Amino acid sequence: MSSNSTTSTSQLLPPPGMNFLVVIDEALPFLMIGSTMGAVLFAMLLALFFFSTPSLRVKPIFILNVIVILLGLVGATFNIYMEIQTLGMPGMSLPYQTILTMSTINDITPLLVDCILLLRLAAVFPRHQTPPFIWLVIMGIPVLVKVGRAANFVFFLVYEIRDINNLVKSKNGVGSASILLTVLPNVKIEWILQVFDDLFSSGLFLWRIYRDGMFETGQSVSDKIKQLFWISTYNFVFPVLLSIAQITIYIVNEANYLTALYIEEANFYLTIMGLVFATVWAAEGQWQDARCVKNAGAVQMSSVRFAAGGRELDGSEGGTQISQGPTQAMFTTMPPFWKVRE
Numbered sequence: 001m002s003s004n005s006t007t008s009t010s011q012l013l014p015p016p017g018m019n020f021l022v023v024i025d026e027a028l029p030f031l032m033i034g035s036t037m038g039a040v041l042f043a044m045l046l047a048l049f050f051f052s053t054p055s056l057r058v059k060p061i062f063i064l065n066v067i068v069i070l071l072g073l074v075g076a077t078f079n080i081y082m083e084i085q086t087l088g089m090p091g092m093s094l095p096y097q098t099i100l101t102m103s104t105i106n107d108i109t110p111l112l113v114d115c116i117l118l119l120r121l122a123a124v125f126p127r128h129q130t131p132p133f134i135w136l137v138i139m140g141i142p143v144l145v146k147v148g149r150a151a152n153f154v155f156f157l158v159y160e161i162r163d164i165n166n167l168v169k170s171k172n173g174v175g176s177a178s179i180l181l182t183v184l185p186n187v188k189i190e191w192i193l194q195v196f197d198d199l200f201s202s203g204l205f206l207w208r209i210y211r212d213g214m215f216e217t218g219q220s221v222s223d224k225i226k227q228l229f230w231i232s233t234y235n236f237v238f239p240v241l242l243s244i245a246q247i248t249i250y251i252v253n254e255a256n257y258l259t260a261l262y263i264e265e266a267n268f269y270l271t272i273m274g275l276v277f278a279t280v281w282a283a284e285g286q287w288q289d290a291r292c293v294k295n296a297g298a299v300q301m302s303s304v305r306f307a308a309g310g311r312e313l314d315g316s317e318g319g320t321q322i323s324q325g326p327t328q329a330m331f332t333t334m335p336p337f338w339k340v341r342e
Contacts, residue, residue, distance in 0.1 A: 024087060029262050031083035037269035038076030044276050045069045064116050065276050068109060072272045075105040079265070103160055106268060107153045110194055111146060113275050117201045118142050124208040138204060145197045149190060156186035188250070191264075195243045202240070238274055242267035 048065060049057075056062050078101060082094060118139075125138050246263040249256050 026258065027083040027086045030079060030265060031087070033262070033265050033269070034076045034079030034083065037266070037273075038073055038080070041069055041072045041076065041269065041272060041276075044273065045073070048276060061116065061119060064112065064119075068112055068116070068272050069276060071105055071109045071112070072269060075102065075109065075268065078102045078105065100157075100160065104157065107156065107190065109268065110190075110271060111149055111153070113271050114142070114146060114194070114197050114201065116275055117198070117205070118146070121201050121205050124205060142197055142201050145193055145200070149193050149197070152186050152189050152193070156190075159186070188247070191243060191247050195240060195247070198240050198243065239267060239271045242270065 045066070048062075048069070052062060078098060082098060082102065085094060121142070122139065125135060127135055130138070242263055246260040246267065249263070250260040
């Protein structure tokens with residue numbers, strides 16, 4: 001009997017020097033996503049500090065962007081660690097602290113990203129320029145959605161802590177994620193609420209930009225459409241489409257949960273990149289303006305961005321004409337192409 005048991009066990013194990021193919025197939029995509037996306041986030045962090053001005057670095061929008069990038073880098077580090085552990089020692093259980101930390105980062109980061117989008121929405125709908133009821137509706141709906149997402153995350157975390165032993169027994173991060181996805185409704189609820197949140201906030205933001213024509217004067221319609229296309233692609237299209245894709249794939253066939261998790265992992269990083277890209281773009285424009293002023297030794301800047309109380313309409317020798325414009329908050333929440341050149 002002992003001999004038979006030994007023989008059957010040895011047949012289940014891979015040859016010496018080899019690993020479980022199923023483990024490699026599941027873990028390798030996560031490892032590739034985490035390593036490549038983490039490298040891009042690190043480069044964006046350097047670009048954000050390089051192009052930013054001292055005045056921009058103390059603003060809440062910049063600080064929140066830095067926090068989001070750091071969370072993404074921590075998430076990428078944990079992801080790489082978990083998959084390397086899985087590939088190197090597939091029979092060893094992951095520490096429960098690692099599983100809890102990874103789950104917290106994956107849930108908190110998208111919520112923080114949408115909070116930054118809410119700040120941008122508030123910038124294009126100033127309270128003193130928007131009717132009170134409309135302003136409450138525009139701000140209230142996304143706030144309520146975020147409160148619901150936060151409550152959903154708390155319930156999710158409580159269950160995860162309660163059943164942490166089952167998650168640790170799964171031996172790898174993919175197994176833990178599959179248990180949470182197939183057993184709990186919280187993950188699917190978060191996906192759906194995130195899609196609605198992005199659709200509402202980003203849709204209103206883009207509509208306001210298009211309606212008010214916040215572009216350079218004298219631009220052709222094709223140039224305006226091109227600029228609107230890029231900002232919508234990075235901040236709206238990619239995150240929403242990927243979120244819808246992961247929900248659809250899982251609903252159509254729950255056996256494809258692994259594909260949905262791959263898409264969710266990629267969407268986690270792309271959402272951060274899209275948000276930070278707009279901030280880097282704006283910071284780069286302000287950095288160029290600062291260099292132009294310093295090199296020319298002139299008081300007047302070569303290009304004027306949204307500032308408190310107005311914007312430049314005419315840069316003729318007769319003087320600068322100022323019209324009522326958005327608030328100072330838009331100075332740090334909008335890309336640099338929303339400016340008026342002389």
